Amino acid sequence: IEPETFRNAATTMIDYVIKYHKEIGNRQAFPDVEPGFMRDLLPSDAPKAGESWEDVYSDIERVVMRGMTHWNAPGFFAYFPTASSFPGLLADILCGGATCIGFSWAASPSCTEMETVMMDWLAKALDLPQCFIHGGHGPGGGVIQGTASESTLITLIAARSKVIRRELSRDPNLSMYDVLSRMVVYTSNCSHSSVEKAGLLAMIEVRKLDAGREGIVTGKTLQEAIDEDKKNNKIPTFVCATLGTTSCCSYDNVDEIGRICKCEIEDIWLHIDAAYAGAALICPEFRHIANGIQRATSFNFNPHKWLMVNFDCSALCSYLSNSANVDALYLEHETQQTTIDYRHWQIPLGRRYRSLKVWFVLRMVGIDGLQSHIRRGVAEAKYFESLVRKDERFEIVFPVTLGLVCLKLKLENVINEELNRKIQDDRRIHLVPSTVHGIYFLRVATGSVNCSRQALDNCWDVIREMA
Amino acid sequence: IEPETFRNAATTMIDYVIKYHKEIGNRQAFPDVEPGFMRDLLPSDAPKAGESWEDVYSDIERVVMRGMTHWNAPGFFAYFPTASSFPGLLADILCGGATCIGFSWAASPSCTEMETVMMDWLAKALDLPQCFIHGGHGPGGGVIQGTASESTLITLIAARSKVIRRELSRDPNLSMYDVLSRMVVYTSNCSHSSVEKAGLLAMIEVRKLDAGREGIVTGKTLQEAIDEDKKNNKIPTFVCATLGTTSCCSYDNVDEIGRICKCEIEDIWLHIDAAYAGAALICPEFRHIANGIQRATSFNFNPHKWLMVNFDCSALCSYLSNSANVDALYLEHETQQTTIDYRHWQIPLGRRYRSLKVWFVLRMVGIDGLQSHIRRGVAEAKYFESLVRKDERFEIVFPVTLGLVCLKLKLENVINEELNRKIQDDRRIHLVPSTVHGIYFLRVATGSVNCSRQALDNCWDVIREMA
Structure with a gap:
């Protein structure tokens, strides 16, 4: 072409x-289409010779839009x-x-560094705690994931690693599978299906807490579940609280839940799924919905929902441990020790330069x-x-x-x-x-x-x- | 704007x-940049008021390209x-x-159906076996993943589910964690780091097979490892063979490996990672590299590497069981039984309309x-x-x-x-x-x-x- x-x-x-x-x-x-509609609109094989742009263009309305x-x-x-x-x-x-695949700093320094700065811009715009900022005082910072589902899964896996390491360091005779079999994730019965899916993928039991008529999980409900599980030799590992549930836009009581997670002798990883509602924190008058957020271990919201950044762009603020860290020589580079290699912060290896979207939107919209x-x-x-x-x-x-x-x-x-x-x-x-x-x-x-x-x-x- | x-x-x-x-x-x-270079080039916060397009545009070269x-x-x-x-x-x-998020058929029929047809176009263009085609005789078909890493992980998780179901149906007193602790994944010591990562994420032991001086895993090497593991009460679960290794573009002997996977009393899931080399199957003269592919359970290649489809587009041909299936009422729709909901074929929920890229490229390039x-x-x-x-x-x-x-x-x-x-x-x-x-x-x-x-x-x- x-x-x-x-x-x-x-x-x-x-x-x-x-x-x-x-x-x-x-x-x-x-659309008014039946399953299978498109197979009749397209040839059964790709063309041998290239077709003209005009031919492709004229099919957009006929084929693509027909079933949108x-x-x-x-x-x-x-x-x-x-x-x-x-x-x-x-x-x-x-x-x-300008295609690049920014799996490591060296694969595209620009892609990695723009992402760290843009995650800080977002975190500051939402007035998130310092612990979630790369340029803050701690080891924390943000990363762009594709979806909230991936954010939940990657944080759950990080929490799983943390608990396995802790338990094995205490009792080296334990098998990590014994530890795994005792772990429990807590979430609301109103939370998104991706939390249950994350549990299935990570092979950790998910305990759904009753959110009641109002769709809200309280500290009391969580505490009772934790107490019962600890009596049964389970290991409370991870809580996924939701701010703005998909079903009814209810808000778990993060203030109470966070206190419990921090009060346990072993910290429980508190992940906040604010995929939808998190964006609203950009307005001071809505920040009260996130009361207690400073006790969260990780916080996720989707700029691709309500912050005008086209899909996909799911912002995850956390310090992710190196649970997914696997090195191979062909990914090594001289600055490995001093830089972020975002491939360790996510499930896939490859990653697009998604922070460009955040940069353009934040600057042009303000x-x-x-x-x-x-x-x-x-x-x-x-x-x-x-x-x-x-x-x-x-x-x-x-x-x-x-x-x-x-x-x-x-x-x-x-x-x-x-x-x-x-x-x-x-x-x-x-x-x-x-x-x-x-x-x-x-x-x-x-x-x-x-x-x-x-x-x-x-x-x-x-x-x-x-x- | x-x-x-x-x-x-x-x-x-x-x-x-x-x-x-x-x-x-x-x-x-x-690029000639040091870690941290970009923080000095950008303000510490997002602007309050929107800036002009000209301001953003003039920063592309100064900021983005500087570190590409x-x-x-x-x-x-x-x-x-x-x-x-x-x-x-x-x-x-x-x-x-025309943003849409095609997690289910109903969320965008067009997005789902174009993907099934384009995966068939790709499979036919590469002369893949019928079992990998939606319009073929079996239950198989393809799906677009973001990366080869995700393809490996999702197939490993499907294999894990299959084995757990099989073992528990035989002995309901078993714990799924007992089964998990006995599973083994086999792959070459030349295979991509994402296979080891998939094992870590799925919590399954990865056994790296010696690929020797030539970087090739043979049937004999695999058979010896399987025999040894079975003696030790392990469960051979999944083989990830590579066609076109990242290190040296070597090809595991898929013909021999496939026979072994099929000959075992319990089939072993054979996944072929042909992320790079798979694209070459579009030329008849290179198809010999995939001899024996008809015995694979799943096959993955990346059109975003060598088939002119911009990143990300990783093509996975397989029949994925419903291992990741989690339903919630707000995702239900009337045609649920007769259609594909691709969210069950992948880790994330949301998905872009990536098959458009495949359609445009296959048509315009031919x-x-x-x-x-x-x-x-x-x-x-x-x-x-x-x-x-x-x-x-x-x-x-x-x-x-x-x-x-x-x-x-x-x-x-x-x-x-x-x-x-x-x-x-x-x-x-x-x-x-x-x-x-x-x-x-x-x-x-x-x-x-x-x-x-x-x-x-x-x-x-x-x-x-x-x-």
Whole structure:
């Protein structure tokens, strides 16, 4: 492909993206396609000779868009929003164009160092404790992971290593498998499925704590579970507390939980999964949700959700021990002792230059701009809550604190399930339901780039009509 | 950021990327920076107000490029090349612009279905066995992972699940930790460090098999290890064979190894790591390197290395059991039973629409174009080999089969280590050394987009001068 062809094609592609966002109001959030639809739209084999850009371009609408769930369509209120910003896109052009694979400092000093500085910018913007900052007083610092699931898994594995080392140093006759079999992870029954998955992958028992009607794990609940497990010779290893649960945007009591983790004779690793809500800490008025965070061992939030950094960019602040450290000669370099090799801080070896996206977004949007973006999403949720509260048939199920409104008809689950089915079939809006403590409800997530009062009015019209 | 500003900025960014590649010959492959260099170039905090695009743009050269290891510079022969192609870039603009997170079919039917079709296109282009094709006769199929490390880990975890289920179904009194403690993974002492890392993460003992002077694991070596382990009540669980080792591009004897894995009363999961060399199977004349592949349980290669698909794109062909399957209500959708939810085939939950890159590249470059690309890289290596063979001071350490030339002075290790240090300090070219069976040597990897005979002549001049 000649540079001039690329230049023209790239300009066309950029214009397509601009038009896509400008006219996204005409797109249905969830597509009308059946499983297997795409196989009929594509040849069964790759072409022998290269095709023209025009041929590929003309298939984007016909093939790709035909089956897209449009996460940024105004009718999309399903999962928490995923970022899509122009500065993020600009950075990704550079990242792809100047390809490097930054697994070690030497593989790309720029990629590693930008990441350490950007993680500090993020941590400071959120007013996180000094222990999470590279340029702080301790050994801590941040790393960009692909997803919150990976952040949970890598911290759990680090905690597992720590406990195995500790127990074996005490009793060298123990097998590490004996130790492993006694470990327990604690998390809420409202926490994300990726915590349970991390437990499965790490082969550690996950104990789900009852978060009650409010979806909140308290210190008392945790303490009781720990006490019971210790009586049974288990080893409490890791707590994953959530700030902003996916089901209902509830907040575990991190202040109480952190005190318990630190009060145990052996520290328990406290990981905070704030994948969604963490971004809101950029606004001082929401920082109270993270009370007690200074007792956490690690803290994770996803700039790719609500901080305008395009997917993937999951920020993990922690001091990760070298549990995943495996060296091979061809990765050695002279500065190995004085630099960070981020491959030890994550599951994969290779890594993209993702911090470019953070740099572009933080600079071009600024802290002020990101604060406005968060505040707009919260105001949208408050507005939607006010609409719901005017209709006596409905109730708000959980406090609306950020950009999620949980609502239901004041009737039993089956009716609400039927309402959900009708809304899905209608296709004008796309929601996903949830269940907490046996109560089934609808979730409306605000804050996507194309959300607006008008979009919320339409959403509410559809829900009422279907009700 | 207004669309018009974005349009202009994106055009500037595209032109920058074009210019970067056009003039990359002027860039030093490895940068002259010291650890910590970037902290002095950047403010300590993110800006409060957004800055202009021009301010950001002007810092790209000053900050980012200052510390880049240029993987596509003509002086870069270090790691295996990483792809950087214009079609890949075009696809990534679309991927970023129409952001979706395709963790389940419903989260983006298009993202999931394109991936199943593209994995079939790739498998057919490489003439892989039917069992690895979604549209084939069995339950198998492919998935795009981020990296080969993740492919190794996810298949190891699937194998672990399979063995635990099998053993517990036989003897329900067993603890899964007892079973785990008896499992063994086999791999070459020349295989990639990520295999050892996968073992650490999965908590399974990794037994490194002696690959001898030639860097090749034979069936005999494997069989002896298995026999010994079975006598000691161990459970042979997983073999990771490599086609195209990172150290010296050697090929384990997959034909012999596969027969053993299938002959054992309990099948042993055979995973083939062909991260680098797998791409060469697109050319019929190189398919002999994968003799016996039909007995593999899973097969992995990285289109982001040698098939012009920008990082990250690691293709894993296998039938992955549901070992990582964790469901939560908010991920349910009506078609759950009839569709693939790729989140169960990988470690993270979220995933990008990476198959777009494969689609764009396969269509715009075509099978013919990719074959030419591979053949060019191999011809470059043969050419470089011919240069080395003319100089009696040097020897070629391993057969040159694809795009890697391993060479050394016919002298002891310390002299070759000194030669390597001189080359690094000189900075005109960037290599990484390796060691196999106690022999230290230099590696010259060809095949990057900007490699050429002239670049190889320069490389050889530098090596001889330093020698």
